[in-house]
Amino acid sequence: MSEVITVNLKIWRQESPEKSGYFEEYTQKITTEASFLEMIDLLNEDLNSQGLEPVAIESDCREGICGTCGVMINGQAHGPRKATTTCQLHMREFSDGDEIVIEPFRAISFPVIRDLVVDRSPFDQIIESGGYISVNTGAASDANLTPVPKEAADQAFDAAACIGCGACVAACPNSAAQLFTSAKLAHMASLPQGQPERWKRTEMMVGTMEEFFGSCTNHGECHEACPKEINLDFIAFMNRDYMKAKVKNRALSGQR
Amino acid sequence: MATNNKTVLDSRVPSGSLEEKWENHKFSMNLVNPNNKRKFDVIVVGTGLAGASAAASLGELGYKVKAFTFHDSPRRAHSIAAQGGINAAKNYKNDGDSVYRLFYDTIKGGDYRSREANVHRLAEVSTNIIDQATAQGVPFAREYGGLLDNRSFGGAQVSRTFYARGQTGQQLLLGAYSAMMRQVAAGNVELHTRAELLDVVTKDGQACGIVTRDLLSGEVIAHSAHAVVLATGGYGNVYFLSTNAMMSNVTAAWRAHRRGAFFANPCYTQIHPTCIPASDDFQSKLTLMSESLRNDGRIWVPEAFDDSRPANEIPENERDYYLETRYPAFGNLVPRDVASRNAKNVVDQGHGVGPLKNGVYLDFSAAVGRDGHDAISAKYGNLFDMYESITGENPYEVPMRIYPAIHYTMGGVWVDYNLMTTIPGLYAIGEANFSDHGANRLGASALMQGLADGYFVLPYTIGDGLADQLGEPAVSTDDPVFTNAVNAIEDETAKWLSINGTRSVDYFHRELGRLVWNHIGMSRNKEGLEKAVSEIGALKEEFYNDVRVLGSADTLNLSLEKAGRVSDFFELAELMAHDALKREESCGGHFREEHQTPEGEAQRDDDNFAHVAAWEWNGKEDLQTRHVEKLDFENVTPTQRSYK
């Protein structure tokens, strides 16, 4: 049943990347039916009517698929509910009088743009460095010419379910991007179509990842925070492929 | 509004039989030779399925592409949210599918309001899309033998829908996005994120570039090119509450319209019958529940008015299974528009359920009783979880509550067979154009159209227009056409910040949405539409005088971004009302109460309305001119739908 609760918010405000940020406190009355972001919408509506600038926070699909939303809620990336993005979180997870601390995702390679909005463009650069299968439009043969074992297709899908939200990086004490990168690599390496460029792709993407992000020390926080529950095994998979890629005789790599 | 019934619109459909048109056309078009392609700059705005696939393909061909999105990453485009699947005439199931059948179903599904030649081409290239996506690594669902699986969708009698669990749009978009990023790496595509198109620039009637605003620094920038492609999605958010992503908007298409691109069939909007009803006045968007639920769920409302008993306390004989009673043959599986209108009727009559009395029940108790909890959970587990996480109610125990919501817009920028708008050099693809779905889109056909346009149609047809410009440099961004446009956008931005009224942009958007939904929603009538025209106009005035946008123009400012978008929605909404008024018939998603069969079904008027209505902007103060493009049906014969 829905009820109206009052929550005490401590929200990170920061005008621009250069300026320093600070916490601002607000109280907000809200029904438990509302989503977390609708609660912020209401707060922003009130701020606007008081002539105060609304809190900058991004979201788009509000269905947990686009990866646009994402903030730290009481120290947890995307908040308390497992396998749930910020936009899918509802206020029934909270109780009357709760304090809710809301901060941007924190990582050196995700600089704050304003308030709760960060720049996650290094993810695009990781993809740019090899997260594709090189096939020009029109060059593909009939899709059913290459059967793919269902198990492989399913595993590829499990990995490809990553929404690129960055919670894994935000949750990691080292700000490592292993879960994100390995998910893309595992997606492609699970499929026959991904084989020809497998080793080159692994080297390139891992290289780019290391340029931007910290290193992985197997905390597993990334998996805990991941709204799509991307499997930690993919990281081991990536590490194995990376070692292989480093030692493999490239000219013979077709003969795995 | 002035009506010009002279057919001024040349669709440039090639001659020949339906099957030969596209082949012939590909052969007869001007080509740009491979070495010359790099002399052409092409701007692609939007990186959803349509834009990303186009940018990737044009980059591969050697054009110098600049791609723009207002998102922080191309992968965020609204296409990512598509769930159900994508159609293709592969006939892998050997169940009698064919290019012709997909063509026929699409024409019929569109209620005979689309162009035969375009739709046939769409069906032809549909099969290539599946090949392309599979080669890119899109993990489509497979059977145990390793071959691709299909399902039937949206009432089609064949299984032609390819899918990747409930995330087909996501996987297809990631495929197109990665193909585009490969071209970014190769230096063929220059990617601009967080850049919003605010104007299309023309010189001597020809598109020569765009003006964007950098959403982080506020800088207004001119970009020139030999051709401009809009792939900026649909305008469903004019209703405020819709299944579209929050940022989807009409601005790019509308600004092009104001520069001379005709806007076609704005009143054709599609309602999806199974969405979760709004729970509060401050609801921000609506969530779609897959239509497949209607296969096992039974739709009903209490017979009594304003019945507040919980569902399980309402005895069988006091329930109205209204679809099953009215449409014995199709029952709960009637098409989207029929299911939606009936839900609206029962709710309007006072039978609505839920705290706000704004839904109908979709009840799985019979299915759970028949097939068992586990069987139902295997089919719909994800959806049930999603429903529970949003509503806090468990659909295994209490019936779901559903209500229709706006989902897709068939109308859009008018394009010819080459996908070129009425501005030479300006193209529109994907949901942003009006082309292939007529008055109603079939399920799983939007993804198909976006990718058909981007991968397989535009990359050919754009060369036809460019070939003539060989050797001509793109117009310089120092040209007054650009500097004037930049100044105008800077002024516009300053204007929003200076009004300093009392209400937020969202307030006005929400109020506008209410008007559009009430009067230009699931069912329309003359009186309501006339009311819409005057009420929208009045609210628009209030918006211009009383909106409050705080902050400054030189940092990220989300309300400022929205102000421009909502102002364009206001103008669009007015045009939707005029378009709906003028279309004195019912067809597909456009239901005029004055035009229905005795059974309450949509009544088309083929003698007077078998045409596309395309509107020409005549300046802010003046009414727009309605042009028509006559639709000829040489291959199929329009018939009246019946689902009794």
Ligand SMILES: Cc1cc2nc3c(=O)[nH]c(=O)nc-3n(C[C@H](O)[C@H](O)[C@H](O)COP(=O)(O)OP(=O)(O)OC[C@H]3O[C@@H](n4cnc5c(N)ncnc54)[C@H](O)[C@@H]3O)c2cc1C
């Ligand atoms: C919930 C949901 C489920 C759906 N499920 C299905 C399905 O199962 N099957 C199916 O076939 N269809 C489905 N559809 C419809 C389908 O998803 C869309 O029609 C389609 O994805 C639109 O693709 P697009 O490329 O045209 O536009 P979009 O994906 O909307 O992309 C628009 C792009 O334009 C950019 N943009 C817009 N305006 C500007 C501007 N002014 N400046 C710069 N950039 C701009 C955006 O950043 C974005 O990159 C569904 C729709 C919804 C809402």
Ligand code: SF4
């Ligand atoms: S791996 Fe998970 S947490 Fe990381 S970006 Fe992908 S979905 Fe988000």
Ligand code: FES
């Ligand atoms: S807004 Fe799209 S995942 Fe949250």
